[in-house]
Each structure stands twice: as C-alpha cells, then as structure tokens.
Amino acid sequence: GENVEQHPSTLSVQEGDSAVIKCTYSDSASNYFPWYKQELGKRPQLIIDIRSNVGEKKDQRIAVTLNKTAKHFSLHITETQPEDSAVYFCAASPNNDMRFGAGTRLTVKP
Amino acid sequence: NADVMQNPRHLVRRRGQEARLRCSPMKGHSHVYWYRQLPEEGLKFMVYLQKENIIDESGMPKERFSAEFPKEGPSILRIQQVVRGDSAAYFCASSKSDNTEAFFGQGTRLTVV
Numbered sequence: 001g002e003n004v005e006q007h008p009s010t011l012s013v014q015e016g017d018s019a020v021i022k023c024t025y026s027d028s029a030s031n032y033f034p035w036y037k038q039e040l041g042k043r044p045q046l047i048i049d050i051r052s053n054v055g056e057k058k059d060q061r062i063a064v065t066l067n068k069t070a071k072h073f074s075l076h077i078t079e080t081q082p083e084d085s086a087v088y089f090c091a092a093s094p095n096n097d098m099r100f101g102a103g104t105r106l107t108v109k110p
Numbered sequence: 111n112a113d114v115m116q117n118p119r120h121l122v123r124r125r126g127q128e129a130r131l132r133c134s135p136m137k138g139h140s141h142v143y144w145y146r147q148l149p150e151e152g153l154k155f156m157v158y159l160q161k162e163n164i165i166d167e168s169g170m171p172k173e174r175f176s177a178e179f180p181k182e183g184p185s186i187l188r189i190q191q192v193v194r195g196d197s198a199a200y201f202c203a204s205s206k207s208d209n210t211e212a213f214f215g216q217g218t219r220l221t222v223v
Contacts, residue, residue, distance in 0.1 A: 032209035043214040097166045102152040
C-alpha cells in the first residue's frame with residue numbers, strides 16, 4: 001500500500017514568517033494529494049488539495065507544490081498567524097484508499 | 111446528512127466487552143474510511159469501504175476488529191474483547207468517490223477501563 005512520510009514533525013515559527021512542510025509518497029499510482037489541519041480536540045479539516053496533473057496550487061496564504069517525478073509535495077504557509085497553530089497532515093490517494101503522513105505540529109509564536 | 115455523523119462521541123468499555131462505533135456518511139457519499147488516532151499521534155489507516163464492500167482492510171488487525179458498510183444504515187466498526195491498547199480516537203471520513211475530498215466526522219473517543 002501507499003506509504004507517506006512527512007517532515008518535520010514539529011515546526012516553530014515567528015508570526016509573519018513562512019512555514020514549509022514536506023511529504024514524500026511511494027505509490028506512483030497516487031494522483032490526489034490533500035492537506036488537512038487538525039486543531040486540538042477537533043476533527044481534521046481539508047485546507048487545500050492538488051491533483052497529479054497540476055504542479056502548483058495557491059489559495060490566499062496557502063500553497064501546495066507537487067513533484068511527481070520525485071514523488072514529493074509540499075505545503076507552504078506565508079505570513080503565518082497564531083491561528084495557524086495546529087497539526088497539519090498530508091495525504092496521498094491512489095485509487096483504493098487515502099494514507100496520511102504522521103503530521104507536523106506547527107506553532108506560530110506571536 | 112449535511113455532515114459526517116459519528117456516534118457515540120465518547121464510549122467507555124471494560125476490558126473484554128465489545129465496542130460498536132457508527133459512522134453515517136455525508137449525503138451522496140458512498141465511500142467510507144476509518145482511521146485510528148492515539149494522543150499526539152497521526153491518523154493510522156484501518157479500512158476503506160464502499161457500499162456493501164470492503165475495498166482495503168490492510169490497516170485493520172485481523173483479530174477482534176471488523177467493519178461493514180451495509181446497503182442501508184451507517185458504517186460500523188466493531189471491536190470485540192477490547193483491551194486497554196484499543197483506547198484511542200476513531201475517526202471516519204466519507205467521500206463521493208475515489209480521489210475526491212474526504213470529510214471527517216467528529217470522532218469517537220474510546221476508553222477501555
């Protein structure tokens with residue numbers, strides 16, 4: 001099955017700085033790559049996703065890039081704010097399931 | 111359902127009892143995923159189901175755990191003879207089809223005493 005690795009496991013930035021989280025996947029059949037944000041005690045919620053026919057996607061302060069050849073994709077958050085503090089999960093989806101990375105705990109210091 | 115509904119939200123079971131966790135997918139969704147999450151850890155894939163079919167159960171222990179998604183009614187994750195190590199949050203997610211946005215339920219927090 002698909003194996004997703006995510007780095008770093010923890011990330012601390014100053015408010016206003018950028019944050020980058022990186023993931024790699026193993027199954028070349030994966031063609032859908034969502035990112036989820038999970039606040040403490042709450043459910044994961046989708047923040048952005050990208051499909052394999054696209055190299056980059058942006059939504060306000062959040063962007064995701066995908067390198068199919070290298071089998072890695074990244075989440076970029078610019079102008080970070082304290083409310084961005086949460087655990088972020090990447091995922092990769094071949095046709096049969098959706099596998100998640102281990103998560104990155106992002107802390108934005110005011 | 112305009113939301114993915116999981117119940118119960120909290121479940122306490124004694125060792126050796128059975129736990130039944132229910133997940134009603136969002137309206138129009140026929141794909142259900144179950145994940146387990148330990149405190150401060152990630153989302154571990156357990157099983158992926160479509161209506162009346164188990165598509166991938168490679169993440170689910172072969173003993174004591176089973177899942178179903180009948181033609182009518184919610185998806186059920188069943189844990190027999192629970193042990194303390196089964197204590198965790200269990201999340202389900204539903205989607206319309208493969209490779210589309212999956213929406214999570216609020217989770218069931220199982221505590222085995």
